[in-house]
Amino acid sequence: xxxxxxxxxxxxxxxxxxxxxxxxxxxxxxxxxxxxxxxxxxxxxxxxxxxxxxxxxxxxxxxxxxxxxxxxxxxxxxxxxxxxxxxxxxxxxxxxxxxxxxxxxxxxxxxxxxxxxxxxxxxxxxxxxxxxxxxxxxxxx
Numbered sequence: 344x345x346x347x348x349x350x351x352x353x354x355x356x357x358x359x360x361x362x363x364x365x366x367x368x369x370x371x372x373x374x375x376x377x378x379x380x381x382x383x384x385x386x387x388x389x390x391x392x393x394x395x396x397x398x399x400x401x402x403x404x405x406x407x408x409x410x411x412x413x414x415x416x417x418x419x420x421x422x423x424x425x426x427x428x429x430x431x432x433x434x435x436x437x438x439x440x441x442x443x444x445x446x447x448x449x450x451x452x453x454x455x456x457x458x459x460x461x462x463x464x465x466x467x468x469x470x471x472x473x474x475x476x477x478x479x480x481x482x483x484x
Contacts, residue, residue, distance in 0.1 A: 345432060347439045353391050358435070359383040360428060365419040379419035382431040387412025392439070400442035414438075 345353040365379035386392060386400055386408070397412070404414045418431035 345436060347391075347436050348443055351391055351439070351443060353384075353389070353439075357384060357389055357391070358432065360431070362424055363417075365427075378422060378424050378427060379417060380424065380427040380431045382414075382416040382418070382435060384414045384416075384435055385412065386414050395445070396439070396442050399445075400439060403438050403442055 345355065345358065347353060359382070361381045361383075362377040363379045363381050364377050386397055386404075389397075392400065400414070401408045401412065407416060408414050414435070416431050416434055418427040418434065421427045421430060
């Protein structure tokens, strides 16, 4: 079991891990050892996720989610398979944990009449100050 929140955990069988060759520097080792991890999580078929969490998860995943609802993460920042596997799972858990938080609904508010009046009065005063600074046309003989 992979714990996500106190009330939500994923079964190990829901996460499919495969090891691929990592890119970047490393000399001969890069060509011999498959240290990068590709994690596949079928969010659409996961019984642990509610529909609303699933929808938010797809938005968070962005281009890492396929049309079928499978989330694909690749971890290759470490030199060992174990560290990359832990990194990929931690990134998935973090993404799902973010998706469990429903966004706060925005309550529409209005500006009061008094606030509008004060703002316009302030603008009039400022315009008066600036117009007093202007030099009149032809008044400097």
